Amino acid sequence: MRLVGCGSALPVASIANDALSARVDTSDEWIRSRTGIGARRVAGPGETVTTLATDAARASLDHAGWEPGDVDLILLATSSPDDLFGTAPRVQAALGARKAVAFDLTAACSGFLFALITAAQYIRGGTFQRVLVIGADQLSRWVDWDDRRTCVLFGDGAGAVAVQADSGGPDDLLGFRMRSDGSRNACLTLAQTEEHRPLIGELSSQTGGFAPIHMNGQEVYKFAVREVPAVLAEVLEGCGITAADLDWLLLHQANQRILDAVAERFSVPAERVLSNLAAYGNTSAATIPLMLDEAVRDGRIQPGQRIASSGFGAGLSWGGALLRWSGPAH
């Protein structure tokens, strides 16, 4: 498989740290020093997971030089769908990608990486030739805006990559590992509420609805700084390369301190660690393709370069991948 295009989309409205301190007891100093975050985008009227995902997907199609009708599969990684029955078909319709099969994949902040690896299996198995992999989330819907422990962290956005079968060329997914540990699920949840309503006689049925995001920040932090280096070390060893051979470290953008800790473990210099936390915060499934698109478009990531990537978060779930960028230079 080859990575041949990328794109991204963001809501218009940006909320800076100082503005948040008008609502909750926080400060720019606390948020920046603990997370590296300076602002986040929040979807307004008319902006949804569907519109953001569609705009990102369209940009990746243009970048790859594809027509919507070329696409065989659309995989949408999201944990905040517009429709629990699936948001990917709405994206398919909006793009006019008539022959594409489209479905959602949910693995929270690991979602994009898991979807990219899933796309690779369809391509390598010969089922599909051209796949759009999208990571899009609108967690502003599910944040308790009065909970300062979580509301300062998250933002909305979308990123996409175009992935193509190419039996002759090098494979751009050089190696990967995926992990889940549901026994630690309670650390980070966006869970169904437990309310029941009377139905018939003694019978009741559960009322649909979700509680806001709940996170044990310290536990998730410890999990990330332990598991991300471990899974990346396995990926690199499996590929027979060392961190010195890497061009870029592209981690899920959750916290600058996590990025720094992982970089230090592998002795990757700061200028090789991609970060846009300051502008966008944690956009969940969107962080990796959003950051990739930014770095490709501004010329930092060049064709042929090797990128170590890791997604991690709720589930708990995590994974690592060694990628090569084959697409256009800009």
Ligand code: UT7
């Ligand atoms: O994308 C999914 C993966 N998610 C992550 O990787 C997140 C991992 N966790 C983290 O990034 C960090 O744990 C946080 C940024 C969420 C929190 O940082 P921390 O250094 O672990 O802070 P803490 O939770 O230990 O809280 C320290 C203090 C507490 O006050 P007391 O109890 O010491 O008086 C909090 O109440 O900071 C307080 N606090 C805040 N103060 C100002 C918590 N949130 C805020 C805030 N503003 N927004």
